[in-house]
Amino acid sequence: MDGSVRMRGLGGRVSRRSLITGAFAALGAATVPASAAGAGQGILRPRGTVLRAAPATVSLGRRTVRTWAYNGLLPGPLIEATAGGTVRARLVNALPAATTVHWHGIRLALPMDGAPGYSQQPTRRGEHFDYVFTVPDAGTYFYHSHVGTQSDRGLYGPLIVHDPREPLGYDAEHTVVLDDWLDGLGGTPDDALRRLNSSAEHDDTLRSPLLGGVTAEMHHPYYLVNGRAADAPTTFSGRPGQRVRLRLINAAADTAFRVALGGHRLTVTHTDGFPVAPVTVDTILIGMGERYDVVVTLGSGAFPLVALAEGKGGRAQAVVRTSGAALPPPSDAEVPELNRRLLKYQDLYARRSDHLPRPSRTVTVTLGMSDSGNEWTLNGKLSSDPMRVRVERGETIRVIMDNTSPMWHPMHLHGHTFQLRVADRGGPRKDTVNIKPRERLSVDVLADNPGEWMFHCHNLYHQEQGMMGTLGYGKPPARGAHMGHHGHTKRSSRR
Numbered sequence: 186m187d188g189s190v191r192m193r194g195l196g197g198r199v200s201r202r203s204l205i206t207g208a209f210a211a212l213g214a215a216t217v218p219a220s221a222a223g224a225g226q227g228i229l230r231p232r233g234t235v236l237r238a239a240p241a242t243v244s245l246g247r248r249t250v251r252t253w254a255y256n257g258l259l260p261g262p263l264i265e266a267t268a269g270g271t272v273r274a275r276l277v278n279a280l281p282a283a284t285t286v287h288w289h290g291i292r293l294a295l296p297m298d299g300a301p302g303y304s305q306q307p308t309r310r311g312e313h314f315d316y317v318f319t320v321p322d323a324g325t326y327f328y329h330s331h332v333g334t335q336s337d338r339g340l341y342g343p344l345i346v347h348d349p350r351e352p353l354g355y356d357a358e359h360t361v362v363l364d365d366w367l368d369g370l371g372g373t374p375d376d377a378l379r380r381l382n383s384s385a386e387h388d389d390t391l392r393s394p395l396l397g398g399v400t401a402e403m404h405h406p407y408y409l410v411n412g413r414a415a416d417a418p419t420t421f422s423g424r425p426g427q428r429v430r431l432r433l434i435n436a437a438a439d440t441a442f443r444v445a446l447g448g449h450r451l452t453v454t455h456t457d458g459f460p461v462a463p464v465t466v467d468t469i470l471i472g473m474g475e476r477y478d479v480v481v482t483l484g485s486g487a488f489p490l491v492a493l494a495e496g497k498g499g500r501a502q503a504v505v506r507t508s509g510a511a512l513p514p515p516s517d518a519e520v521p522e523l524n525r526r527l528l529k530y531q532d533l534y535a536r537r538s539d540h541l542p543r544p545s546r547t548v549t550v551t552l553g554m555s556d557s558g559n560e561w562t563l564n565g566k567l568s569s570d571p572m573r574v575r576v577e578r579g580e581t582i583r584v585i586m587d588n589t590s591p592m593w594h595p596m597h598l599h600g601h602t603f604q605l606r607v608a609d610r611g612g613p614r615k616d617t618v619n620i621k622p623r624e625r626l627s628v629d630v631l632a633d634n635p636g637e638w639m640f641h642c643h644n645l646y647h648q649e650q651g652m653m654g655t656l657g658y659g660k661p662p663a664r665g666a667h668m669g670h671h672g673h674t675k676r677s678s679r680r
């Protein structure tokens with residue numbers, strides 16, 4: 186049904202501009218007034234969303250920065266759809282650079298994937314591109330620019346696909362988007378990449394026992410929940426005893442977060458959109474590009490929802506409040522849950538119906554570092570001459586990712602969700618998985634979505650330093666020839 190796409194800003198505040206542009210007015214589509222459920226939150230049920238990528242001034246709480254954002258919002262507008270429905274979103278590019286939108290985790294048709302050089306030419310300044318695709322799977326997803334370092338600016342936002350027959354019982358839900366931030370604070374992400382390229386020095390003091398080895402190369406001064414720093418936190422309101430679903434999304438460029446809610450345990454119900462057998466833990470490590478859904482039963486008070494920048498020392502923090510009288514937790518609140526039971530991949534099991542067929546063959550992908558220390562490789566290759574994993578339509582292959590480098594890597598595959606093989610009973614369906622130094626992880630991939638698909642590290646700076654390959658169907662296409670049509674991009678006369 187066409188009315189299945191909704192849009193609103195996070196936290197219930199929607200700018201006038203986003204309401205207007207959200208109506209997809211440029212296509213002349215009808216808009217429908219806010220539903221009763223969304224009354225007061227400005228929910229629209231338009232036929233589509235307009236994402237206007239443009240320079241913007243955004244508040245991180247106490248600090249204001251210049252950046253690039255969608256519709257002037259940080260994160261970008263929440264896009265909601267129903268499984269089996271269609272998402273329609275028009276990217277309007279008002280940036281001083283070409284851009285795309287990638288729909289992270291969605292098993293969509295290649296031309297809509299937003300992968301520059303693979304699925305489309307980037308949309309140039311002053312042009313637009315209409316993304317129209319079916320969303321087959323319910324779950325927690327996000328969208329972001331896939332050009333250069335743009336997603337380390339404000340060019341990201343949540344995408345939630347609802348299950349029309351949602352089996353999970355809960356009273357309320359909140360979307361929790363985590364990010365690391367440097368843009369507008371002494372430079373841009375491009376400046377940071379240039380500095381990184383001119384130096385192969387890694388900060389050896391940044392280490393994590395959970396991730397192993399060096400945990401970071403970049404300095405991000407702020408860590409954010411829904412666009413706000415810990416000193417001016419986002420507040421999620423609820424009532425004691427409520428069962429609340431938190432949809433956690435790590436949109437950061439270079440930071441894994443260890444997440445806990447003070448005074449509560451977390452029942453993990455989904456990862457990367459797909460359901461898992463529920464497991465109750467105290468804390469979760471979430472790499473860049475990963476998502477987890479957890480259900481919590483709220484106590485009475487005001488509680489810190491902490492996302493520790495793993496191995497870095499900083500933190501993002503929000504407040505979950507069920508009592509107006511409770512004092513807010515300090516921005517450095519002690520949260521003992523961070524050091525209690527940590528979720529492991531081995532704790533996660535997919536539903537039987539989500540298991541993939543047994544693989545017929547195995548491929549190894551070696552994650553490496555160049556001798557120079559500022560290039561990252563897949564089977565020894567850089568993105569300029571990318572590694573290609575060849576598949577034939579209909580087969581299932583096992584991909585062993587073997588990390589020989591001194592850093593951990595969140596590897597992400599476009600257009601598919603793999604099954605992580607960490608247990609005999611069948612691991613979770615995921616699209617992004619963390620691989621620690623000297624670790625080997627196996628994932629099974631069912632080749633059911635033909636195309637040339639990006640297969641890369643979701644550490645944005647590793648991606649930009651070469652860690653980008655492909656998974657492709659059949660014979661390799663002639664260079665450049667595999668790129669899909671230009672979609673609905675309007676070309677200016679200066680081509």
Ligand SMILES: [Cu+2]
Nearest residue numbers: 594642644647
């Ligand atoms: Cu990496």
